[in-house]
Amino acid sequence: MSEIKISDQPAASLTLPDDVLFSVRGLKKYFPIHAGWLKKHVGNVKAIDDVSLDIRKGETFGLVGESGSGKSTVARLMLRAYTLTDGEILFRRTSGEIVDLSRLSDRDMRPLRAEMQMIFQDPYSSLNPRMTLLELVGEPMVIHGNGNQGEIRDRVAELLKVVGLRPEFINRYPHAFSGGQRQRIGIARALALNPSFIAADEAVSALDVSVAAQNINLLQDLQEQFGLTYLFITHDLGMVEHIADRIGVMYLGRLMEVAPTELLFSKPLHPYTEALMAAVPQPDPRGNRTRKRVPLKGEIGNAANPPPGCSFHPRCPYAQAKCATEVPGLRTVADGRQVRCHFAEELSLVGAVA
Amino acid sequence: MPPERLLELDDVQVHFPLREGLVKAVNGVSYHVNKGEVLGIVGESGSGKSITARAIMRLLPKRAVAAGGSIRLRPRTGEEFELSALDRNSRAIRQVRGQHIGMVFQEPMTALSPVHTIGTQIMRTVQLHKGLNRADARARAIDLLAKVQMPRPAEMVDAYPHQLSGGMRQRAMIALAISCDPSLLIADEPTTALDVTTEAQILDLLKELQAELGMAIIFITHNFGVIADIADRVSVMYLGRIVETATVDDIFYAPKHPYTKALLRSIPRLGVDQGRRLPTIPGMVPDPFSVPPGCAFNPRCTYAVPGICDVTTPPAKQFGNQISRCHFAEKLAEEHAHV
Numbered sequence: 001m002s003e004i005k006i007s008d009q010p011a012a013s014l015t016l017p018d019d020v021l022f023s024v025r026g027l028k029k030y031f032p033i034h035a036g037w038l039k040k041h042v043g044n045v046k047a048i049d050d051v052s053l054d055i056r057k058g059e060t061f062g063l064v065g066e067s068g069s070g071k072s073t074v075a076r077l078m079l080r081a082y083t084l085t086d087g088e089i090l091f092r093r094t095s096g097e098i099v100d101l102s103r104l105s106d107r108d109m110r111p112l113r114a115e116m117q118m119i120f121q122d123p124y125s126s127l128n129p130r131m132t133l134l135e136l137v138g139e140p141m142v143i144h145g146n147g148n149q150g151e152i153r154d155r156v157a158e159l160l161k162v163v164g165l166r167p168e169f170i171n172r173y174p175h176a177f178s179g180g181q182r183q184r185i186g187i188a189r190a191l192a193l194n195p196s197f198i199a200a201d202e203a204v205s206a207l208d209v210s211v212a213a214q215n216i217n218l219l220q221d222l223q224e225q226f227g228l229t230y231l232f233i234t235h236d237l238g239m240v241e242h243i244a245d246r247i248g249v250m251y252l253g254r255l256m257e258v259a260p261t262e263l264l265f266s267k268p269l270h271p272y273t274e275a276l277m278a279a280v281p282q283p284d285p286r287g288n289r290t291r292k293r294v295p296l297k298g299e300i301g302n303a304a305n306p307p308p309g310c311s312f313h314p315r316c317p318y319a320q321a322k323c324a325t326e327v328p329g330l331r332t333v334a335d336g337r338q339v340r341c342h343f344a345e346e347l348s349l350v351g352a353v354a
Numbered sequence: 355m356p357p358e359r360l361l362e363l364d365d366v367q368v369h370f371p372l373r374e375g376l377v378k379a380v381n382g383v384s385y386h387v388n389k390g391e392v393l394g395i396v397g398e399s400g401s402g403k404s405i406t407a408r409a410i411m412r413l414l415p416k417r418a419v420a421a422g423g424s425i426r427l428r429p430r431t432g433e434e435f436e437l438s439a440l441d442r443n444s445r446a447i448r449q450v451r452g453q454h455i456g457m458v459f460q461e462p463m464t465a466l467s468p469v470h471t472i473g474t475q476i477m478r479t480v481q482l483h484k485g486l487n488r489a490d491a492r493a494r495a496i497d498l499l500a501k502v503q504m505p506r507p508a509e510m511v512d513a514y515p516h517q518l519s520g521g522m523r524q525r526a527m528i529a530l531a532i533s534c535d536p537s538l539l540i541a542d543e544p545t546t547a548l549d550v551t552t553e554a555q556i557l558d559l560l561k562e563l564q565a566e567l568g569m570a571i572i573f574i575t576h577n578f579g580v581i582a583d584i585a586d587r588v589s590v591m592y593l594g595r596i597v598e599t600a601t602v603d604d605i606f607y608a609p610k611h612p613y614t615k616a617l618l619r620s621i622p623r624l625g626v627d628q629g630r631r632l633p634t635i636p637g638m639v640p641d642p643f644s645v646p647p648g649c650a651f652n653p654r655c656t657y658a659v660p661g662i663c664d665v666t667t668p669p670a671k672q673f674g675n676q677i678s679r680c681h682f683a684e685k686l687a688e689e690h691a692h693v
Binding site for chain 2: 066067178179180181208209210211212213214216217220235237238239241242243265275276277278279280281282283284285286288293295296299300352353
């Protein structure tokens with residue numbers, strides 16, 4: 001593997017706590033808005049604004065939030081599918097070396113891509129319909145020059161077995177498979193280069209319940225088998241509670257709260273987390289009848305022109321004068337939890353689980 | 355029909371003759387909707403839940419064949435319509451669609467006209483069916499938008515669908531659907547494309563409107579959480595058949611069909627055994643050209659007995675208000691008696 005050059009910072013200054021695989025610091029992504037005929041730059045959509053989080057080795061970190069909250073953008077920035085506006089992305093390589101992905105050129109990034117992969121939501125549009133499973137799953141190996149034709153064929157057959165597809169399917173095209181099976185093809189492709197990290201972006205959201213359950217179990221088995229670390233992005237709170245060890249809640253480009261799963265669901269600290277949990281109808285008619293549910297008013301704000309102060313304050317039932325003017329920072333409170341709310345200690349919020 | 359009955363489906367069949375074979379997308383579906391109740395229809399994709407709804411509206415795709423069964427509607431006005439006998443373009447069915455049955459779809463962007471304001475779309479409907487003049491129709495449109503809690507209705511009446519957010523578009527769609535005080539609203543996955551906080555708002559809105567206007571709702575979804583929240587009774591569909599119908603509580607706490615039971619077990623629930631393996635249903639939904647003989651669920655069913663389940667189609671067995679199409683429904687009933 002070629003040496004990675006870090007241009008303006010000595011390698012020695014990059015450190016990570018031993019158990020951390022990925023660490024994002026002060027991540028920002030602004031998309032410029034151009035208007036008028038001269039296409040003048042008139043403002044920015046702050047898709048991601050000051051996101052910091054650590055993902056520990058071997059854990060599943062869940063990222064939840066509504067559409068437009070920026071959860072997918074965070075994953076794409078971490079994998080450098082987008083260039084970031086500002087921030088630091090530290091990644092621990094399999095070799096133990098720590099690199100800052102934000103400073104790497106696309107060429108220097110290439111060897112690292114083998115170690116981090118992504119699974120997409122829509123198994124219909126993310127697989128090229130004109131490629132066979134051999135080509136689809138083998139493509140990453142061809143690009144990274146891992147093995148000759150025979151070796152790649154053997155490895156693809158093995159990968160298909162790993163994700164629960166029959167190796168005889170190797171010469172078929174994606175159209176011959178159901179949604180759940182296509183998702184498995186995507187998983188096999190992500191596993192092809194032995195990554196240590198996989199970002200799953202709404203990986204089971206498009207699937208029927210019984211198929212989603214099968215694929216979730218598969219992801220958990222693979223994590224155990226290969227020691228994988230997951231970033232699991234979803235809007236399905238039931239699913240994320242089931243699979244994640246820790247969860248980050250996003251709203252309008254900012255992380256509002258980070259907590260271990262059990263604590264988040266039993267005692268949320270951010271009013272948005274509380275509202276999100278209250279909004280999800282449970283498969284429990286008696287429980288739904290007795291649960292008090294005050295639906296959030298209004299809609300998610302505009303990222304091009306976010307509300308001043310706390311971006312959630314116009315919808316927050318606990319908002320006070322301070323919330324409209326001062327932006328709360330993401331602060332660490334008791335139990336190592338992080339929350340972005342001025343009144344986290346004073347509020348007594350209700351979780352989804354007693 | 356009994357006096358409380360609004361809609362009755364009896365042995366409805368919808369077939370698609372395709373090159374690969376005959377697909378019985380709806381294979382003998384019978385259900386009824388009483389006045390003012392919410393009937394939830396759940397099932398996985400391909401189970402035929404939407405096609406059944408389209409059969410009611412006579413909005414089936416061109417290559418579909420309505421192969422049999424009867425669909426009868428008796429709206430508030432008291433007349434009785436034999437919908438299954440109406441042609442898709444007949445005057446009678448168009449009257450039913452606008453006036454007696456409203457429909458809300460999953461993707462309002464494709465259901466609303468992009469080149470007319472939402473006000474115009476509502477006005478046309480009420481002008482046609484209620485015979486209002488322009489000014490009255492516009493006032494009615496603003497009223498309706500206020501009723502669906504659209505902010506600034508007097509302004510929004512002149513907005514085009516693309517200027518609205520997903521939640522607001524769905525509200526406009528609902529306003530259009532209820533514009534003629536229908537006796538029945540068919541809502542086909544109306545909240546599936548929405549965020550959870552918006553979904554909660556729309557569900558509450560539908561419940562309020564239902565109570566206020568006294569209309570019945572057929573609510574189609576694959577989301578068991580949503581069904582638990584809104585439905586009074588539930589029908590579960592699998593491969594073109596209804597396998598179980600019961601009150602919402604019986605479906606969730608005392609299911610009498612193995613498919614219902616297995617589906618409910620495979621949903622992750624908040625606060626229940628975090629990190630456990632989800633119990634799954636083995637195999638997958640068979641392709642529609644080769645539906646298994648006997649009970650269509652038998653190859654995936656843990657209760658299946660060879661020689662019975664893979665040979666004869668189970669009859670509908672009645673337990674009070676609960677109907678299950680399973681040879682061993684009694685056995686499941688006993689299991690619940692012990693719990």
